[in-house]
Amino acid sequence: MDRLNRYLHSRNCTTLIFIIAAVMTYAAFRSGHVDEITGSRGTVFPSPNRWLPQGELSLVISLVLTALTAISFIGLNKVFNFMRAPSALTSSLYIVMLTSLPVAAGQFYGGSLMCVVMLGITATMFSCYGDMSATRRVFLIFFILSLASLVQYAFMFYIPVAILGLAQMRILNFRSVLATVIGIICPVWILYGFGVMELSDIGWPQFESVFSRLSVPDMITVFAAVGITMILGFAAMCANLMKILSYNAKFRAYNGFLTLLLISTMIFMIVDYGNLSVYFPMLCLTAAYQVAHYYSIRRPRGAVWVLIGIIAVYVALYSACYYV
Structure with missing residues (x-):
């Protein structure tokens, strides 16, 4: 049993799961179960789902970004050790x-991009801990978020989250606030200066709801996946709180920011439910971390069967797309 538990936390297991997931996603794509995510524009430019026609190229890029997210999270934990264990279970x-x-895993769109961008933001944020002179990195964080929000407005909601992150990293002062403001303004300023956009182009995009092309049974599957993921993430987060409080200040800050990302993502999904699919990959990543963190630091008896049970539930949700 211990051997199986160690395997579930290993990178070899992550690799095997990714290969199986890629085959499953491709099967769903070939069977016509990857409904196109529709949308018009970001705050200025076309949203990522408009960059490519729906097809195999979009599928491949989505799978590459999924793999990149998984690898990046393993690397992030290796560098900052915020999980307090060398586990690949999160990925x-x-x-x-x-x-x-399959609608979220089988095509390139804003949600695919969000996890990669937010992991880059998180890595930069963690590198700033306690460094009052890290104004260039603070500028970079908000420059990226502002630039990304021009093509997917959901990134805009993470700007206040990142500002709270500055406080958690103990670098919130006048210089960092100034770097934040300049970082937010700079992408618009540069693009306007080069004539790429006009100020009148900025506006709230008219996104078509993700549910507009889904049948009622498909919507039930989507809500089930989102609901189960939220419950798992929130329950694990609550179970981890006391343990996190026993960490030193740096690791409390790291885990506090990851917890903040989970809570804020859940709030955004509830408020902006029409664009729910964009937040789903981020919800999966942050919820997966909370669950993996719990089982990595506590390793309770029967953990293997619980983890296998969780995997079985999500496999059942995937299977539902063929029968509903």
């Missing part, structure tokens, strides 16, 4: 959760 669970909805 494995992320892939399992995401694959449960």
